[in-house]
Amino acid sequence: MPQNSALLSFLDNDFYKFTMQQAVTRLFPVARARYHFINRGKHQFPDGFAAALRNAVDRMAELKLTKSERRFLENNCPYLDPVYLDFLEGYRYDPQEVSIDQKGGELHVGIEGNWHRAILWEVPVMSLICELYYQLTNASRISDEEVLLRTKQKIEAYAKLGVKVAEFGTRRRYSYDVHRLVMQSLKAYGEGAFVGSSNVHMAMLNQTKPIGTHAHEWFMFHAARYGFKMANSLGLENWVQVYRGDLGIALSDTYTTEVFFSQFDKMYSKLFDGVRHDSGDPLIFADRVIAHYQSMGIDPLSKTIIFSDALDYEKVARIAAHCENRISISFGIGTSLTNDVGPKAMNIVIKMTEAMPEQGNWIPVVKLSDEHGKYTGDEAAIRLAKLDLSIE
Incomplete structure (x- = not known):
């Protein structure tokens, strides 16, 4: 994959993003969402990383669902209906939904937009961050x-x-x-x-x-x-x-x-x-x-x-x-x-942090996994969720 290039296929994404997207378009078409990058591994990003990521994200606007890709979905995923597949054919990534900033070695990435659009960004942005990190730190891998x-x-x-x-x-x-x-x-x-x-x-x-x-x-x-x-x-x-x-x-x-x-x-x-x-x-x-x-x-x-x-x-x-x-x-x-080819794998995630289910105010969202280290979200919202659900 050439350095700083965008992804090569519109379908280079996890399947659950498309299955959730169809459900969102049907049930929550006006909902909005915000996501943020979480650097769990405290990786330090080299100078110029944000610019390289910005270029890769901008080029994702060129991606679109091809006829052969649609046929694959039609033949293998009968629960994806024709209306949704028509929507996918017309979908184009809007890079303005993604904000990217760098302060020293710290990288800040945010995503905001209508949920049925913003939902597709998480996986490809994470994969681009990983690939660019190894490229720009001159990492070497096995053959x-x-x-x-x-x-x-x-x-x-x-x-x-x-x-x-x-x-x-x-x-x-x-x-x-x-x-x-x-x-x-x-x-x-x-x-x-x-x-x-x-x-x-x-x-x-x-x-x-x-x-x-x-x-x-x-x-x-x-x-x-x-x-x-x-x-x-x-x-x-x-x-x-x-x-x-x-x-x-x-x-x-x-x-x-x-x-x-x-x-x-x-x-x-x-x-x-x-x-x-x-x-x-x-x-x-x-x-x-x-x-x-x-x-x-x-x-x-x-x-x-x-x-x-x-x-x-x-x-x-x-x-x-x-x-x-x-x-x-x-x-x-x-x-x-x-990612078992030499360099240490990155420990990063991108998680939804706020949602606006209908026209109104942004509401913080949280995840309370069975491991406390995997909790994500605003501390006040986490406390509220634990109280509401009687979680110790």
């Missing part, structure tokens, strides 16, 4: 052949474990080129284990399944619109309203797993195919999920947990052994696939 071999060894090890693995590594990948090599190797050597990618462009290139449902921001917005106590239940209800049983994996930790399962009643437990784990101890989570289904009279083996929190082989092996013959499982593996 293409070593990338292919390392990925081959990983997917073959997962296959021996007997687990299903999806690639979830767009946001913090080393580069577009490394991502393509990883996908090439997963496709070539992952028979029986590799099931798809969260990246729609990579799924299309490799003729595999695009994977994803919704993210934390879906429930964070619902808290701004309906209040913290109603966020999970109405988030699930609205998802069902749009997708009618498709895309049935629910994200469980926006306001802690305990709160989620107190609201994940028998109807939702039967209707959704399973849940996704993204924070906290995965073994404790698995036990909690299994006990929940059993309490509802539901066979846990008929349901699935998708684990997606900072996975590597050792963690996957431990989870697989713990869950064997107890509940169906699969794994979404990100950074350890797409």
Whole structure:
């Protein structure tokens, strides 16, 4: 990927951004949202980084959905309706929705716009930040052949474990080129284990399944619109309203797993195919999920947990052994696939920070994961959410 270039495909984004976008266009067409870059790893950015990122973001205005890309979505994602696909064909990134500033080694990035537009920025901006960081700090990586071999060894090890693995590594990948090599190797050597990618462009290139449902921001917005106590239940209800049983994996930790399962009643437990784990101890989570289904009279083996929190082989092996013959499982593996090529992976996120559900005032939004270190949002809003939800 040439230095300072923008992305090469409109679909070079995570699938859940498109599935959420369709739901937003249908249910919340006037809503607005703000997102901010969070530098968890306290990385120092080199001089000129903001200008390079600005150039890359500006060039994203050139991207558009091609006819072949639309056909891929039509053939593989029947729950994306023709009206939404027409909207996607007409969508163009507006770089004015993204603010970029740099003070010394500190980078500041903000996104603001109508939610149905702003929702697409997070993943590509993060991937551009990572790629430009390695370019402008003159990082060096292992060779293409070593990338292919390392990925081959990983997917073959997962296959021996007997687990299903999806690639979830767009946001913090080393580069577009490394991502393509990883996908090439997963496709070539992952028979029986590799099931798809969260990246729609990579799924299309490799003729595999695009994977994803919704993210934390879906429930964070619902808290701004309906209040913290109603966020999970109405988030699930609205998802069902749009997708009618498709895309049935629910994200469980926006306001802690305990709160989620107190609201994940028998109807939702039967209707959704399973849940996704993204924070906290995965073994404790698995036990909690299994006990929940059993309490509802539901066979846990008929349901699935998708684990997606900072996975590597050792963690996957431990989870697989713990869950064997107890509940169906699969794994979404990100950074350890797409950014294991030499330099240390970046620890960065972009999160929704405020929402304006209707015409009116901006409302702070928060995420209260099962790990306190993954809390995001305004401190006063976090305190209010914990009080409202009786979280210690």
